[in-house]
Amino acid sequence: NRQFDKTALNRRTVDEITGGRRMRRNRRADWTRRLVRENSLSTNDLIWPVFLIPGKNKSEDIAAMPGVQRVTPDIAARQAEEAAKLGIPAIATFPNIAPELRDETGSNALAADNLINQTTRLIKERVPDIGVITDVALDPFTSHGHDGILRDGIVVNDETVVQLAEAAVLQAEAGADIIAPSDMMDGRIGAIRDALDTNGFSDVGIMSYATKFASGFYGPYREAIGTQDLLKGDKRSYYIDPANSDEAVRDAALDIEEGADMLMVKPGLPYLDIVWRLKESFGMPTFAYQVSGEYAMIKAAAQNGWLDGERAMLESLIAFKRAGCDGILTYFAPEAAKLLSQS
Ligand code: PBG
Numbered sequence: 001n002r003q004f005d006k007t008a009l010n011r012r013t014v015d016e017i018t019g020g021r022r023m024r025r026n027r028r029a030d031w032t033r034r035l036v037r038e039n040s041l042s043t044n045d046l047i048w049p050v051f052l053i054p055g056k057n058k059s060e061d062i063a064a065m066p067g068v069q070r071v072t073p074d075i076a077a078r079q080a081e082e083a084a085k086l087g088i089p090a091i092a093t094f095p096n097i098a099p100e101l102r103d104e105t106g107s108n109a110l111a112a113d114n115l116i117n118q119t120t121r122l123i124k125e126r127v128p129d130i131g132v133i134t135d136v137a138l139d140p141f142t143s144h145g146h147d148g149i150l151r152d153g154i155v156v157n158d159e160t161v162v163q164l165a166e167a168a169v170l171q172a173e174a175g176a177d178i179i180a181p182s183d184m185m186d187g188r189i190g191a192i193r194d195a196l197d198t199n200g201f202s203d204v205g206i207m208s209y210a211t212k213f214a215s216g217f218y219g220p221y222r223e224a225i226g227t228q229d230l231l232k233g234d235k236r237s238y239y240i241d242p243a244n245s246d247e248a249v250r251d252a253a254l255d256i257e258e259g260a261d262m263l264m265v266k267p268g269l270p271y272l273d274i275v276w277r278l279k280e281s282f283g284m285p286t287f288a289y290q291v292s293g294e295y296a297m298i299k300a301a302a303q304n305g306w307l308d309g310e311r312a313m314l315e316s317l318i319a320f321k322r323a324g325c326d327g328i329l330t331y332f333a334p335e336a337a338k339l340l341s342q343s
Pocket residue numbers: 135137138139147182183217218219220221222235290291292293
């Protein structure tokens with residue numbers, strides 16, 4: 001039974017230890033805290049991901065994402081209107097394609113009037129001033145849930161890239177402002193840039209999912225777009241290993257060379273070191289995707305009364321800003337925007 005020896009505490013006062021340098025001075029009142037605050041969150045930082053289903057005036061709950069719904073194009077257009085009113089600059093659309101339209105090669109990605117493109121047209125007609133960001137990948141369209149064309153158990157790179165480039169042009173034709181390839185095939189940024197430029201869409205930007213990791217945090221998203229029971233195997237042969245960060249920086253460098261206008265890191269919170277490295281290395285507009293699993297964690301804990309959901313949400317969003325993000329794709333976007341507009 002050891003006695004705590006207090007003599008050390010009598011040797012120096014706190015003023016002697018700190019030399020009078022006291023960090024708490026700047027923290028003592030709300031006004032000092034506001035004055036020294038280094039980062040801030042505004043509605044300008046938010047991108048709202050929206051899930052789509054075919055039909056009219058329908059919405060469906062997603063069990064693993066409380067508060068998020070799949071909606072028909074007309075409702076998505078209404079959400080776009082709401083987003084514009086809240087000051088959210090852009091929305092990002094993700095389709096849940098009817099099962100009978102899914103096939104081996106994801107051919108519905110090449111239908112000019114598919115669910116994504118229909119929705120883009122409607123949004124652009126009704127809310128011309130909001131940015132529409134469309135996801136280019138084959139997973140919503142394939143019967144196996146992979147992001148590319150599957151042959152002999154392998155997601156084939158080069159053929160997939162050709163199809164993605166064509167899908168991107170159709171999205172641009174429908175009015176998409178930014179194409180966001182989320183598939184991680186090699187060379188797809190350059191191929192999409194070329195295809196956009198030669199087809200008269202040199203104004204359409206590319207937000208590359210430059211560093212997309214083979215993550216366990218995408219689970220609820222797969223429920224949302226209906227691929228959870230389809231996906232055979234996993235995506236480790238094309239997404240980045242969560243253990244790697246030098247590789248992520250190299251991958252982003254290639255995307256910049258190929259013509260990416262903006263970079264994205266995905267998932268978000270567990271990968272803030274990657275955000276920081278990309279911002280430091282390239283100084284590009286850099287975004288993070290706070291993915292479905294991150295959303296679900298905060299929501300579930302809040303629903304159980306285990307944490308203050310609003311507070312945890314705002315803290316997670318400011319953490320993205322602190323790490324160097326220019327913006328965040330987050331399912332919290334409308335909720336956060338409402339809170340921000342009240343404060
Ligand atoms: C795939 C894609 C994924 C997400 C968006 N597009 C990942 C996946 O299913 O492997 C995840 C988004 C989220 O979890 O919120 N192209």
